Amino acid sequence: MPLALKFxxxxxxxxxxxxxxxxxxxxxxxxxxxxxxxxxxxxxxxxPVIVLWTIWGLRLDPGHLLLPAAGICILLxxxxxxxxxSRLLGLRDRRGxxxxxxxxxxxxGFTMGGxxxxxxxxxTGLGLSFIYTLFYMPFVFIVVFPYARMASTGKYxxxxxxxxxxxxxxxxxxxxxxxxxQAAGVPRPEIAFPVDPVIxxxxxxxxxxxxxxxxxxxxKKNAACHAALGLTKFxxxxxxxxxxxxxxxxxxxxxxxxxxxxxxxxxxxxxVTSVVFDLDSNFSSSLFVVNTALFLCAVLxxxxxxxxxxxx
Numbered sequence: 001m002p003l004a005l006k007f008x009x010x011x012x013x014x015x016x017x018x019x020x021x022x023x024x025x026x027x028x029x030x031x032x033x034x035x036x037x038x039x040x041x042x043x044x045x046x047x048p049v050i051v052l053w054t055i056w057g058l059r060l061d062p063g064h065l066l067l068p069a070a071g072i073c074i075l076l077x078x079x080x081x082x083x084x085x086s087r088l089l090g091l092r093d094r095r096g097x098x099x100x101x102x103x104x105x106x107x108x109g110f111t112m113g114g115x116x117x118x119x120x121x122x123x124t125g126l127g128l129s130f131i132y133t134l135f136y137m138p139f140v141f142i143v144v145f146p147y148a149r150m151a152s153t154g155k156y157x158x159x160x161x162x163x164x165x166x167x168x169x170x171x172x173x174x175x176x177x178x179x180x181x182q183a184a185g186v187p188r189p190e191i192a193f194p195v196d197p198v199i200x201x202x203x204x205x206x207x208x209x210x211x212x213x214x215x216x217x218x219x220k221k222n223a224a225c226h227a228a229l230g231l232t233k234f235x236x237x238x239x240x241x242x243x244x245x246x247x248x249x250x251x252x253x254x255x256x257x258x259x260x261x262x263x264x265x266x267x268x269x270x271x272v273t274s275v276v277f278d279l280d281s282n283f284s285s286s287l288f289v290v291n292t293a294l295f296l297c298a299v300l301x302x303x304x305x306x307x308x309x310x311x312x
Contacts, residue, residue, distance in 0.1 A: 009200070010119060014296060017204045021211020031212045032275075038209035039268075044167050046202040048174035053195065054127035055178035056188045061251065067132040070241075070258045071108065075139065077237055079104040085228040097151035098270075098279040099225060101144060102287045103232055105267040108133050112295075113264045115203060116303075117257050120311060123195060128257045130175060140269055148277035210268060214285060222283065226290045229266065233291060234299050238262040242310070256311040263303060265295040 025031045082103025086096045107113055113133070117125035181188075241262035245255055266288045274284035303310065 013203045017208040018211040021208040035209040035212040048170040051174040058127040068134040081232045094279040098284045102270040105270045106264040107267040108261045152277045266291040
């Protein structure tokens with residue numbers, strides 16, 4: 001499928017389901033509950049299959065360990081910038097922690113970062129993006145959730161073993177299974193697996209569920225917060241990553257994945273965290289929506305036009 005057509009289809013797969021979810025919200029007695037079920041279904045049934053298939057087919061290299069290391073560095077830089085801008089913007093009470101969480105968590109997973117890597121680099125890019133996100137879920141449970149709980153209640157508590165081993169981590173189990181199959185020398189079957197349709201189905205489910213869960217809240221407010229977050233996500237962090245990677249002789253595909261992931265917008269887990277731990281969820285939702293809209297309308301087209309410069 002031509003890259004330009006994939007680009008157009010991706011825009012449609014994000015915008016149309018999100019809009020449909022927003023329109024259908026009033027038809028559900030418990031829209032938020034329906035959204036959680038859809039997200040969980042995706043994590044349990046669709047995403048693990050895609051993760052298993054793509055990583056199983058990769059030719060892994062020790063140099064690929066730089067991918068999650070780069071992800072951690074980008075995340076730490078985003079936290080530092082989030083804390084700085086939160087102070088400069090004078091965000092108090094639960095809005096400050098909500099902003100820091102939004103700044104720290106980028107949509108580097110399957111719904112955005114993974115699909116962007118797949119869009120530009122094919123199945124290899126998708127598999128490498130899953131390796132890049134090895135750190136992500138452990139970080140969410142070990143750092144983000146306890147931080148949000150402390151900001152809300154004033155008490156620090158690590159996530160329980162039950163929370164860490166929950167069904168929402170099925171993609172991690174699929175990743176481990178794929179690595180075990182590779183280590184055992186078991187070849188991936190030579191069959192025509194429908195990667196494109198399964199990916200598209202998963203994206204539709206995710207964004208429809210986000211539409212169900214979204215409220216306009218204060219999207220039109222907090223212009224300074226939106227500008228600061230956009231500056232962090234789409235200018236400062238990507239520029240630093242590009243400058244740091246330029247002198248290094250990395251595998252071109254791995255380098256391209258790191259650059260792509262450095263541009264990713266706010267993750268839906270920032271909203272989930274605010275909802276679960278009673279931070280300012282309307283504020284988090286507005287940050288997520290505006291940041292994602294900026295990415296889709298401005299950053300993604302720029303990535304497409306500048307791909308020969310940025311990704312080689």
